[in-house]
Amino acid sequence: MKEEKIVESKDPLMEKIEQLTPGDLEKALRVFKEKIDHKSAVHLNSCVHCGLCADACHYYLTFNDVESIPAYKLDLVTSVFKKYFSFTGKTVPGLVGAKTFDKEMVKLWVDSLYGRCSLCGRCSINCSIGLNIPYLIRAARGALESIGIVPPGLQSTVDTAVEKGNNMGIAREDWLETVEWIEEEMQDEIEDPEAKLPLDVEGATYFYTINPREAMFFPLSISAVGKLFHAAGESWTFSSGYYDVTNYGLYNGNDEAAGTISDRLVQTMETLGCNVLVLAECGHGFNSNRWEAPEWLRKKYGFEVKSILEVVAGFILDGRIRLDPSKNTKRVTLHDPCNLVRLGGIVEEQRFILKHSVTDFVEMTPNRQKNFCCGGGGGQLSMTRFSRRRIDAGKVKADQIRDTGAQLVATPCHNCIDQLMELNKHYKLGVEIKTVCEIASEALMV
Amino acid sequence: MKYAVIASFLFAAASLTILVLKTFSFGKKELYSEPKGSVKKGIVYAFGKGMMPWEKESAGNHLPTYIGGVLYHGGIFLSMAYLITVIVPIEIPPAVLLIFQVFCGLGIVTGLGLLVKRYSKPHMRALSVPDDAVANILVDIFLIAAFLHTVFPGMTPYFFPAAILMFLYMPFGKIRHCFFFFYVRILFGTFYGRRGVFPQKPRVT
Numbered sequence: 001m002k003e004e005k006i007v008e009s010k011d012p013l014m015e016k017i018e019q020l021t022p023g024d025l026e027k028a029l030r031v032f033k034e035k036i037d038h039k040s041a042v043h044l045n046s047c048v049h050c051g052l053c054a055d056a057c058h059y060y061l062t063f064n065d066v067e068s069i070p071a072y073k074l075d076l077v078t079s080v081f082k083k084y085f086s087f088t089g090k091t092v093p094g095l096v097g098a099k100t101f102d103k104e105m106v107k108l109w110v111d112s113l114y115g116r117c118s119l120c121g122r123c124s125i126n127c128s129i130g131l132n133i134p135y136l137i138r139a140a141r142g143a144l145e146s147i148g149i150v151p152p153g154l155q156s157t158v159d160t161a162v163e164k165g166n167n168m169g170i171a172r173e174d175w176l177e178t179v180e181w182i183e184e185e186m187q188d189e190i191e192d193p194e195a196k197l198p199l200d201v202e203g204a205t206y207f208y209t210i211n212p213r214e215a216m217f218f219p220l221s222i223s224a225v226g227k228l229f230h231a232a233g234e235s236w237t238f239s240s241g242y243y244d245v246t247n248y249g250l251y252n253g254n255d256e257a258a259g260t261i262s263d264r265l266v267q268t269m270e271t272l273g274c275n276v277l278v279l280a281e282c283g284h285g286f287n288s289n290r291w292e293a294p295e296w297l298r299k300k301y302g303f304e305v306k307s308i309l310e311v312v313a314g315f316i317l318d319g320r321i322r323l324d325p326s327k328n329t330k331r332v333t334l335h336d337p338c339n340l341v342r343l344g345g346i347v348e349e350q351r352f353i354l355k356h357s358v359t360d361f362v363e364m365t366p367n368r369q370k371n372f373c374c375g376g377g378g379g380q381l382s383m384t385r386f387s388r389r390r391i392d393a394g395k396v397k398a399d400q401i402r403d404t405g406a407q408l409v410a411t412p413c414h415n416c417i418d419q420l421m422e423l424n425k426h427y428k429l430g431v432e433i434k435t436v437c438e439i440a441s442e443a444l445m446v
Numbered sequence: 447m448k449y450a451v452i453a454s455f456l457f458a459a460a461s462l463t464i465l466v467l468k469t470f471s472f473g474k475k476e477l478y479s480e481p482k483g484s485v486k487k488g489i490v491y492a493f494g495k496g497m498m499p500w501e502k503e504s505a506g507n508h509l510p511t512y513i514g515g516v517l518y519h520g521g522i523f524l525s526m527a528y529l530i531t532v533i534v535p536i537e538i539p540p541a542v543l544l545i546f547q548v549f550c551g552l553g554i555v556t557g558l559g560l561l562v563k564r565y566s567k568p569h570m571r572a573l574s575v576p577d578d579a580v581a582n583i584l585v586d587i588f589l590i591a592a593f594l595h596t597v598f599p600g601m602t603p604y605f606f607p608a609a610i611l612m613f614l615y616m617p618f619g620k621i622r623h624c625f626f627f628f629y630v631r632i633l634f635g636t637f638y639g640r641r642g643v644f645p646q647k648p649r650v651t
Contacts, residue, residue: 033472036472037472037473037474037475038469038470038471038472038473038474039469039475039633040472041468041469041472042466042469042626042629042630042633043630043633045465045469045622045626046622046623046626046627046629046630048578048620048623049564049570049573049574049575049578049620050511050515051567051569051570051573052504052505052508052511052512053504054569055504055507056503056504066568066569066572066573069569069573071573072572072573075573087618088618088619092618094576095575095576095577095580095618095619096575096576096577096618096619097575097576097577124634125496125502125638125644126502126503126504127504128504128505128515129623129626129627129630129631130492130496130630130631130633130634131630132633132634132637290479291479291641292479293479294477294478294479294480295475295477295478295479297478298476298478299478300478300479300480301478301479301480304480305480341643342643343641343643344641344643345482345483345641345642345643347643347646347647348647348648348649351649366503368646369643369644369646370503
């Protein structure tokens with residue numbers, strides 16, 4: 001596919017880059033160095049330019065250009081690393097391809113590291129050496145962020161989360177009202193006034209978080225989980241304060257902001273005295289809060305962190321909920337969110353739940369750890385300047401879905417859902433898209 | 447001249463060690479998140495199944511390149527082993543010599559093949575830096591010299607300098623991956639093993 005060039009007559013981000021001073025560039029390099037630990041330094045020393053990562057990337061499969069090859073994107077980072085932090089790069093830069101970090105390089109970083117990478121990590125598992133490419137790209141994004149070079153949509157998502165407590169800026173009263181009316185609807189639907197969406201229950205076993213988009217646009221996701229918890233007779237709670245599972249600090253590379261966002265959930269856990277922090281169906285939210293946040297905060301948690309999928313699979317396994325697959329007879333396929341599966345280790349639970357919830361489940365090819373990114377990760381959904389590219393690169397996923405013949409796509413991630421909904425419309429897939437818990441709740445035998 | 451070979455090897459080994467130690471100057475981060483899987487199993491996966499063409503799509507989809515890479519590196523390691531037998535010296539039975547010859551020969555063919563591929567494909571060319579060519583050519587020269595030496599033992603005056611050149615260049619360019627590769631695979635296995643991503647859990651039936 002030939003890519004449409006992104007041309008904006010007056011581009012504030014490009015203007016910002018033009019105004020960068022040598023001091024800004026030095027600062028970005030300093031931050032870049034701070035973000036590199038010994039493991040990253042080993043990775044930065046080890047790419048052999050074999051190019052075998054190329055067709056692991058959905059951008060390359062779509063555009064078939066050099067700029068989309070993961071090794072090229074990584075080389076933009078390693079060339080700067082070599083120039084400033086390696087002996088050979090300093091002495092014979094031409095030999096090893098060491099390059100100066102200047103405004104032109106910043107532009108290339110923006111286009112490649114923000115605009116051509118969803119940090120999905122598929123290149124890493126296919127790298128002939130095994131380099132952790134998304135980590136290196138995130139470090140470089142963090143360096144850009146330190147000098148204010150972040151696509152505005154991505155930065156504002158982080159800023160809103162830091163300032164307002166959730167990434168949609170939902171006011172507390174609105175959240176409480178939303179919980180109240182979803183609870184009423186849920187009670188009516190299952191004809192059980194005892195079914196609750198509990199708030200701020202101290203000492204509850206589970207503290208459940210959500211993606212704020214659920215409160216705004218996908219209330220069925222919330223009531224689905226409510227039904228499952230209720231059917232299992234489990235002790236659980238929402239928080240009236242902080243409940244946002246998302247963390248776009250993972251994507252703009254700012255560890256401090258990312259830590260601030262995640263720490264609110266930790267503090268809420270400690271305030272409520274719950275045992276398990278349960279993360280909603282959100283890929284990057286899971287990776288952030290399960291794996292990365294303890295590193296950002298530099299502390300071990302005194303509680304368990306689980307995906308809602310682990311919890312629901314446990315309910316089924318323990319016989320605490322019963323599901324009737326005959327309630328879902330459509331052909332269902334599953335999209336594996338990269339952050340949850342390839343980077344998070346939650347692989348079989350969603351399959352276990354679906355196989356108890358539907359009669360006709362079919363895998364995509366490839367699937368599990370090897371699945372293709374939908375194209376919505378890495379903050380792509382928030383960066384409007386790259387929207388066209390995101391939709392084009394999503395064709396790989398659209399083709400995967402079409403090939404299954406499924407009528408319904410399940411995915412345990414609201415970011416993925418947003419991207420899949422756009423792909424559904426753009427590529428005329430004619431499928432429904434739901435979360436795993438929504439499908440499981442439809443199969444509930446109450 | 448054999449002492450010069452040993453000295454150049456020691457230089458390479460010492461320089462690579464310093465390079466690795468230098469990576470520690472960037473700081474070692476303690477991990478705080480609770481592990482889910484097994485680091486040990488992850489590392490075993492990284493060096494075993496995780497490198498197989500049926501497991502790694504990039505290898506399976508590019509089988510000729512993958513096989514070429516395996517033969518190239520096999521040839522290099524056996525040529526190194528042959529170099530040791532010349533330096534010590536150790537008498538080699540004809541059958542073992544034949545193995546050296548076969549692998550050196552295959553190493554030469556695949557090494558040159560990978561070089562041609564790099565510069566004949568526009569995308570590969572665009573990815574390449576001069577070091578990619580220098581490293582490949584130095585190693586190919588070493589392989590050719592090793593092969594010729596297995597046939598004509600009098601070629602020592604050419605074999606040893608080829609080895610010296612390769613060893614001296616090793617820490618400065620991509621040949622360093624002969625060392626870093628193993629380190630990265632350990633890091634790969636640690637990362638994915640700890641998170642319970644690899645090796646894969648039994649599938650739901």
